Amino acid sequence: MPEAIAGTSRETQRYGLVAIALHWIIALAILGMLGVGLWMTGLKNSPTKIEVYTWHKWVGLTVLALAAFRLLWRLYRRPPAPLPAPKWQLRAAAVTHGLMYLLMLAMPLSGWLQNSASGFPLSWFGLFKVPALIARDREAFAFWQQVHEWLAWTLMAVIALHLAATIKHHFIDRDSTLTRMLPRLRSGSRPQDHKDQP
Numbered sequence: 001m002p003e004a005i006a007g008t009s010r011e012t013q014r015y016g017l018v019a020i021a022l023h024w025i026i027a028l029a030i031l032g033m034l035g036v037g038l039w040m041t042g043l044k045n046s047p048t049k050i051e052v053y054t055w056h057k058w059v060g061l062t063v064l065a066l067a068a069f070r071l072l073w074r075l076y077r078r079p080p081a082p083l084p085a086p087k088w089q090l091r092a093a094a095v096t097h098g099l100m101y102l103l104m105l106a107m108p109l110s111g112w113l114q115n116s117a118s119g120f121p122l123s124w125f126g127l128f129k130v131p132a133l134i135a136r137d138r139e140a141f142a143f144w145q146q147v148h149e150w151l152a153w154t155l156m157a158v159i160a161l162h163l164a165a166t167i168k169h170h171f172i173d174r175d176s177t178l179t180r181m182l183p184r185l186r187s188g189s190r191p192q193d194h195k196d197q198p
Helices: 017-040 047-076 087-118 138-173
Strands: none
């Protein structure tokens, strides 16, 4: 992840407010969606199950839109350069981040395709209708249901890897990988962190 370069200010080594907000909003939404997704599949048919699935779809569409916006924002406002690290770690981080973005888009998109194949109408928080991407089809429904499930497990594995790397950077390497993705509450946070000095 991004780096402290000689001659740059501490502020340019941090992520911007928009990137930080998008990161944590999407992260919390995805973690909630994964948890609810594991739980709701065991629910018996009932009005409660229908309501939970409806909210799952609404939030999923929101995550898709936010993830797309986050990717566009990343292209518009380049993130800080990666922190100094062995080449293999930099490559692993790049691959992990690439997978994360891919899954953030593919996961809700596969759910959208699954819902389209089911033939159920779809809306966004009841405000407007969302068009079906494909026609109603049982085989397509079963396929996209399986894809959605495997993407969920893959995303959980990538998140676990991302969290493990973050913990290593913060507690072992003691660098600013985590802190520069946190909102700045007070100036001069983590003054003991010598690795993000110019």
